[in-house]
Amino acid sequence: MSVWLPTAPCRPETCLAESAPEVSHPRRALRLTACLAAVVAGVLLSLPVRFLPQDARDRMIRLWARTLLRTLGVTVHLDKPGDAVGGGMLVAANHVSWLDIPLIAAGRPGRSLAKTEVRRWPVLGPLVAWGGTVFLDRDRLRTLPDTVEAVARVLRSGHPVIVFPEGSTWCGRESGRFRPALFQAAVDTGAFVQPVTIRYRLADGRPTSAPAFVGEDGLLTSLARVVAVRGLVAEVTFLPPVPAPASQPTRWGARRELARAAQAAVQGIR
Numbered sequence: 001m002s003v004w005l006p007t008a009p010c011r012p013e014t015c016l017a018e019s020a021p022e023v024s025h026p027r028r029a030l031r032l033t034a035c036l037a038a039v040v041a042g043v044l045l046s047l048p049v050r051f052l053p054q055d056a057r058d059r060m061i062r063l064w065a066r067t068l069l070r071t072l073g074v075t076v077h078l079d080k081p082g083d084a085v086g087g088g089m090l091v092a093a094n095h096v097s098w099l100d101i102p103l104i105a106a107g108r109p110g111r112s113l114a115k116t117e118v119r120r121w122p123v124l125g126p127l128v129a130w131g132g133t134v135f136l137d138r139d140r141l142r143t144l145p146d147t148v149e150a151v152a153r154v155l156r157s158g159h160p161v162i163v164f165p166e167g168s169t170w171c172g173r174e175s176g177r178f179r180p181a182l183f184q185a186a187v188d189t190g191a192f193v194q195p196v197t198i199r200y201r202l203a204d205g206r207p208t209s210a211p212a213f214v215g216e217d218g219l220l221t222s223l224a225r226v227v228a229v230r231g232l233v234a235e236v237t238f239l240p241p242v243p244a245p246a247s248q249p250t251r252w253g254a255r256r257e258l259a260r261a262a263q264a265a266v267q268g269i270r
Contacts, residue, residue, distance in 0.1 A: 008168040008176060010214040015171035020202060020210050021230040023073065031227040034071035038064070061109040065102040069234070072226055074099065075203075078107045079237040088155035089241065090186040092262045093196035095164035096172045097211040098219065099226065100198050103236050108194075110160030113151060113182065134161070144181060151185040160194075161185070165259060171212040172200055175267060180259035187254045192241035195265035203231030239265045 023031075042064050049060050069076055091110055093100060101112055116135045134150045136143075154161050165183070166176035186193050200211050210229050213222045226232065242261045245254045 008166075008170045008174070008214060010169070010171040010174060010212065012215050012217050015173070015209050015212055015214055016225070018209070020208050020232075022228045023230045028224070028227045031071055031073055032223070035068065035223075035227070038068045038071050042068070058109045062106055065105040065109075068102050069099070069106065072099075073229065073232055074226070075231075075233045076103065076106055077233065077235045079235070080107055087158045087160075088189065088191045089160045090151070090155065090183065090191055090193045091160050091162045091196055092165050092178065092183075092193055092266070093162070093198055094175055094266050095166050095169045096198055096200060096209075097169065097213045097226075098222065099211050099234065100164065101162070103198060103234050104162050104196060107236055107238060108160060108162075110162045111154050112162045113147070113164075148182060148184050148188075151182060152188050155185055155189045155191045165262070169213045171209040171214055172207065173209060178259040178263035178266075180255040183255040183258040183262070186258060187244050190244050192243055193258055193262050194241045195239040195262045197235075197237040197239065197266045199235045199237075201233050201235065202229075203233060208232070 045060070045064070049057055052060065066076065089110075091104060091108060093104060101114075104110075112133045113136055114133050118133070118135070134147065134154065136147045151161050151163070163182050165178035165180075167179050168176060170176055183193065185191070199207070200209070201207050208229070210232065211222075211226055211234075213219075242258065242265065245257050
């Protein structure tokens with residue numbers, strides 16, 4: 001358990017008990033095979049894509065993310081505001097599943113912040129690392145300032161950074177408080193914060209926690225559950241950007257204000 005980040009009370013045995021319509025076993029095998037092919041293609045293309053201009057690179061990443069989600073049987077509904085700000089922006093979303101990362105990438109590619117354990121995931125770990133992910137060691141509090149500075153450097157370079165300030169995955173029916181530490185990078189650089197809401201439902205409109213990656217759930221177990229669902233829909237809403245506070249008596253006050261504003265926006269639409 002992390003010494004400083006919260007642990008969600010959500011557990012597979014309590015949050016994933018509701019039934020969802022399922023596809024046949026051959027369809028599940030087909031989805032898994034297509035998913036593996038998409039991941040391998042992403043690994044092979046990750047190096048040459050780096051040499052493309054930024055706009056072309058972002059288009060390729062969006063295409064790859066949408067393709068990956070399609071192989072898993074996920075229908076994606078994106079809602080992006082017309083007044084979105086480009087460049088260095090802290091993209092702050094609620095966190096339900098490992099699916100959240102490609103979902104955001106399908107709408108706004110950027111560098112992600114992930115726990116160090118993700119680097120050790122089979123196949124996906126190297127792909128995430130090659131994508132320029134900033135890794136956070138959740139069990140070493142003294143490394144947090146260096147992580148915040150690494151995020152600030154990316155923002156100064158003009159690239160978005162995707163963070164999940166709840167600090168842990170939740171089932172989607174419950175949510176956590178946005179922790180303010182990472183918002184310090186936006187305060188230090190004057191970057192906007194863009195709140196993002198992620199919701200999962202079935203094709204008939206019922207909310208579902210099937211994609212939730214909580215408790216002691218393993219990646220392969222979660223993957224098997226996702227590919228089994230029939231009619232899984234992910235709704236991703238990019239909310240209007242929030243500017244850094246113009247003035248605050250302390251740096252800590254500014255980041256707390258940003259965290260509260262982003263959380264209010266995300267939870268307000270949920």
